[in-house]
Amino acid sequence: MKVYSDEKRKIFIHVEFNSLRAFQFYYEINIEVIIMNVGVASGKGGTGKTTVAVNLALSLNLDLDLGLRFLDCDVEEPNSNLFFGYELDRLKTVEKKIPNINYDKCNFCKKCMEYCEFNALAVVPDEVMVFDDLCHSCGLCSMVCPEEAIKEKGTRIGEIKTNQIQKKPKKTNEIDKSNEKTKNSDKSIPASDNEIEFYEGEMDVGRVMSSPVISELKKQIDNSKLNILDIPPGSGCPVIEAMDNLDYLILVTEPTKFGLSDLKNSVKLAEAMKIPHGVIINKSQEDAQETHKYCSKKDIPIHLEIPNQREIAELYSDGVPFITQMPQWKKKFRDTYSEIKEKIEIEVN
Amino acid sequence: MKEISVISGKGGTGKTTITASLAQLMNNSVYADCDVDAPNLDLVLEPKVHEKEAVKVSKVAERVNIENCIECNKCRENCRFDAINQDLTINKFKCEGCGVCQYICPNNVIKLQEKESGDIYNSTTRFGPMVYGKLRIGEEATGKIVDKVKEKARKVAKTKSKDHILIDGSPGVGCPVIASINGVDHVLIVTEPTVSGIHDLKRVIELTNNFNLEKTVCINKYDLNKQKTKEITKIAQKNNTDTVKIPYNENINKTIAQGKTIFESINLDTTIKQNDLFEVAGAIFQIWKKIH
Structure with missing residues (x-):
């Protein structure tokens, strides 16, 4: 059985x-152990998504029976590993499909151009121009082509990296790597051999569409584990792709006018996508009342407040997760997780 | 007319705060907020809106003749975005409006419909005209809305014969960023001396190099980590780019909370140590000279 x-x-x-x-x-x-995918998101950039996601993961890593997987979905600017300092290898390249014209068959009827909703094809007298960046890889052009002259081919737009490919013993005194990298990994490796299973997507610079990289990365979600996802900022298409199918969203905000305005947008998005959510206030100081007022009005729980301390900012600037230097915070992050778990359990029941 | 775009790679480095203060220095300009995902410049410049226009730049599939549906499932099988649910309803968040379902449907059940993805606001601030865009919640097409905002800003600049367009961009290196630097004359990259700041700066410089643009790097909160500031200066030198440094100041948030630029807070707000603000203001003045 x-x-x-x-x-x-x-x-x-x-x-x-x-x-x-x-x-x-x-x-x-x-x-008993509810499996879940938790996203860490914020409408405004630079509020501390990565800080929260990384410190949460490191606080939970050792006392979770189910194991933990971390996915950095901010594929335009993946930063989480600057704090973990893992050695990453390429798992796979991400390609998207674009039309490839067979000129032996093409009779320049322009049907593909007329049907394409994204203006990704232009037919000139003796050529069919394909604009990779405009193409959404929907496949309509190859469907409508009466001569079957369009086949699709892959074009690289990014890659997926992970620390899970080979388990080498960690080198602490690496000389051949760049200075910055060595320094980071010296400082930021958690004091255990228990590496978090880490995956990140990285979009190639100059590419326009990050959603396919995110959807490829999300195939690495392991449903027997707790997955923590670092979501890109904003409320546009990459964000929706990254948030799709999550069980819970932690919305990170800062108590400024900008922060609150963008938090409201994130809440609207979470509500529209029907994802339960809670708030963590980062860089908190006396002026956080407005955020508190808003959250209590909307009945959104505030899980944690991280103070606006120069020490935390300085650790961050060096790529050090602050719980490694301020271990008293570990418990707070663990409590946050318990709160979230409880909330999801209630939601499920 | 000169167009200047403020971008950053990493979010939260201070783009909008700096743009707002620059806005005050640049007379005879049009201001454009192209961070349509999370526009914030209006919170400081507090514009009076006199025109709001919905932007229809994308389409979405809709089942218009449901009674004709024979549940052949062709639409669902051919949709590459998983936008058609098991019960053949359409998930509007996932639909990219490509038209495959409309084409494949044997009974013309599905039609693509134009949809409003965002709004463009034409407004006036205390420093001059401002154009900004807002993406509707859960919509895509950020790049196209940015294009529309820029288009509108150029029109306003032309009719009012303004000298500059100052654009507040969005974080990242993707579609809205490319749209907001495409065709401008000067890019101001705002970064901070942190590992993430540097990582993202490298990517955003790589991007601007593709466009062959004149650029200036601004290191905000430079005294937070002087080692990293040195690193940034080196990166900038390698790319033949000047740098300007702005000191870390906990009070800047207060000025923003009051909807004031840094220059407006000087002398007015006695709770803030004036010397600190002068330093910041001086640095912004330097930026203005560089991009002017």
Whole structure:
């Protein structure tokens, strides 16, 4: 008899007799350890998404039975590993499909150009120009081509990196790597061999569309573990791609006029996407009342307030997760996680 | 007419705060907020809006003749964005408006419809005209809205014969950023001396090099980490770019909270140590000279 869970909260029980499949059924129950995907997001850039995500992950890493996976979805500017300092290898390159014209068959009928909603094709007398960056890889052009002259080909737009490819013992005195990198990894490696399973996507500079890189990265979500996702800033398409299918969103904000205005946008987005959410206030000082007022009016829990301290800012500037130097914060992050877990459990029930 | 774009790579380094103060120095200019995901310049410049225009730059699939649907599932099978649910309804967040479903549907159930992705505001601030865009929640097409904002700003600049357009850009290196630096004359890159700041600066410089643009690097909060500031200066030198340094100042947020630029706060706000503000103001004045 095999028991396994599907992507969410259903348990499948699969019974076999002498390799003859007898019956399979699933039963929806409350699994004790609720599997979840938690995103750390903010409308405004630079509020401390990465700080919260990294410190949360490092606080939880050792006392979670289920294991933890970290995905840096801010593929335009992936920064989380500056704080983890892991050695990353390329897992795969991310390609997107673009049309490739077979000129032996093409008769320049312009149908592809007329149908393309994104103006990614232009047919001139003896050429079909393809604008990679405008193409959404929908495949319509190859469908409409009466001569079957369009086949799709891949073009590189980024890559997925991870620390999970080879488990080498960590070198502490690496000389051949750049100074910056060595320094970071000296300081920021957590005091355990228990590396977090880390994945990041990186879009190539000059590329326009980051969503395909994010969706490829999200295939690395492991549903038997807690997944923490660092979400890109804003409320546009990459953000929606990254937030899709999450169980909870931590919205990081700062108590400024800008921060509050952008928090409101993030809340609207989370509500529209029906993702339960809570707030962490970073760089908090006396003037956080406005944010408190807004949250209590909207009935959004504030999980944690991280003070506006020069010490934290300086540690950040050197790429050091502050819980490694201020261990009293570990418990606070763990409590935050318990709160979130409870909230999701209530939501599920 | 000269166009200047303020960008940063990493978010939260101080683009908008600096842009607002520059706005006061640059007379006879049009201001444009191209961070359409999270526009904030209006919070400081407090514009009076006299024209709001919805932007229709994208489309979305809609089931218009539901009664004709024979549930052949072709739309769902051919959609590459998982935008068609099991019950054949359309997930508007995921739909990119490509038109594959409309084409493949044998009974013309699905039609692409134009949709409003955002709004463009034409307004006046105490320093001059300002154009800004706001993306509707959950919409895409950020790049196209940025293009529209710039287009509008250019029109305003032309009719009112202004000398400059000052553009507040968005973080990252993706589509809205490329749209906001495309065709401008000078780029001001605001960074901070942190590992993330440097990492993102390198990527954003690489991007601007592709465009072959005149640029200036501004190191905000430079005294937070002097080692990293040195590193940034070196990177800038390698790219033949001047740097300007602004000191770390905890009170800057206060001036923003009051909706004032740094120059306006000097002498007015006695709770803030004036010397500190003078230093910041001086640095911004230097930037102005560089980009002017």
